[in-house]
Amino acid sequence: MQHTKTADTPMPSTSDPIDTARPHLGATVPVALFRALRVNGMMTGLDAAIGDASTLVYSAGRTVGAPIGKDIAAKANGDLGAFLGGVVETSKVLGIGVISLVPGSLTDSGLTLRVDECVTCAGAEPMGKKICHFEGGFIASVVEGFTGKPAIATETHCNANGDDACVFHVDL
Numbered sequence: 001m002q003h004t005k006t007a008d009t010p011m012p013s014t015s016d017p018i019d020t021a022r023p024h025l026g027a028t029v030p031v032a033l034f035r036a037l038r039v040n041g042m043m044t045g046l047d048a049a050i051g052d053a054s055t056l057v058y059s060a061g062r063t064v065g066a067p068i069g070k071d072i073a074a075k076a077n078g079d080l081g082a083f084l085g086g087v088v089e090t091s092k093v094l095g096i097g098v099i100s101l102v103p104g105s106l107t108d109s110g111l112t113l114r115v116d117e118c119v120t121c122a123g124a125e126p127m128g129k130k131i132c133h134f135e136g137g138f139i140a141s142v143v144e145g146f147t148g149k150p151a152i153a154t155e156t157h158c159n160a161n162g163d164d165a166c167v168f169h170v171d172l
């Protein structure tokens, strides 16, 4: 839902249930809270409960990304450039990160996407490992929305691993 608060409309729209239910707090939460849920709860907590939860977390990202990828693909109407532009714009609007196609990486068998300002790990203390399994699953299923074929995303670089951005190679 589009939020259109301006100086002319200081009161929340009664048509937006989140703004109506949270008139003082609004529809967004701090990145620090997101990371507490995403890194401590969804990763560390699940790892403690079931061992390596990376596949489960990746799968959760796939579930979240699938309808978003289909929506972007429908609007792109078969145009790869429009689709990638939609992915970049949607990721920015959702605050996931600043996504860009690594130049020269697009082939018939795959592509590589760089994510700067990753919501999960940009600026985080290095943990000595790559942690963006959710984002990998999200990216894979979003790409599938366009190709209609199974895709697998592998995170090759991660802020949490001491790199300067997250990078995902997507096998098509």
Ligand SMILES: [Zn+2]
Residues within 6 Å of the ligand: 118, 121, 130, 131, 132, 155, 157, 158, 159, 160, 165, 166
């Ligand atoms: Zn990462």
